[in-house]
Amino acid sequence: MKKVLLKQVASAVALLVLALSAWALTDKQRDEVSSRIAPAGKVCLQGDSGCGAAMAASGGGAKSGKEVYEGSCQGCHATGAGNAPKMGDTAAWAPRIAQGNDTLYTHAIEGLNNVGMMPAKGLCMTCSDDEIKAAVDYMVENSQ
Structure with missing residues (x-):
């Protein structure tokens, strides 16, 4: 019975330590994680003003x-x-x-x-x- 209780307490402590270590990331580490999980690109539709630079880079005037x-x-x-x-x-x-x-x-x-x-x-x-x-x-x- 003591062994079971000891295992449960050890598991709880391990989970607590793991949770605290994830919560205690530095700003630099958070930025690194954010850059790794950021989308690889952005969809820009014609007329979408939010993609101005991307749309401008795709070409000049109308195609013939x-x-x-x-x-x-x-x-x-x-x-x-x-x-x-x-x-x-x-x-x-x-x-x-x-x-x-x-x-x-x-x-x-x-x-x-x-x-x-x-x-x-x-x-x-x-x-x-x-x-x-x-x-x-x-x-x-x-x-x-």
Whole structure:
């Protein structure tokens, strides 16, 4: 019985010492722990003023239609992946162009999943709507 009580007291003392040692960290040690458990990065969305420096560092002005196409669109529109009309294929583009630019813009910005797969903004989530429209214009100009 004494051994059991002695073990319980020893365990309680050990827990108390452990708790006190964790509580008694120096400011330097707390800072080191905070830096080790801090997030590795920060998500910045377009229009988020809290990320001004990060957004400014990502690039200057608006990207051209060609730049957006080469960076985000050509993966599908150069190969035909997911039933994407290949840029320059006039037969594939003709019925789409006939729907009008507003329809093409809507499909490019919002996505279209009933025929193949056109993800919203071609997965270019850093592109503005105007940049996506410029990419559509670029593909249409080169597919008529």
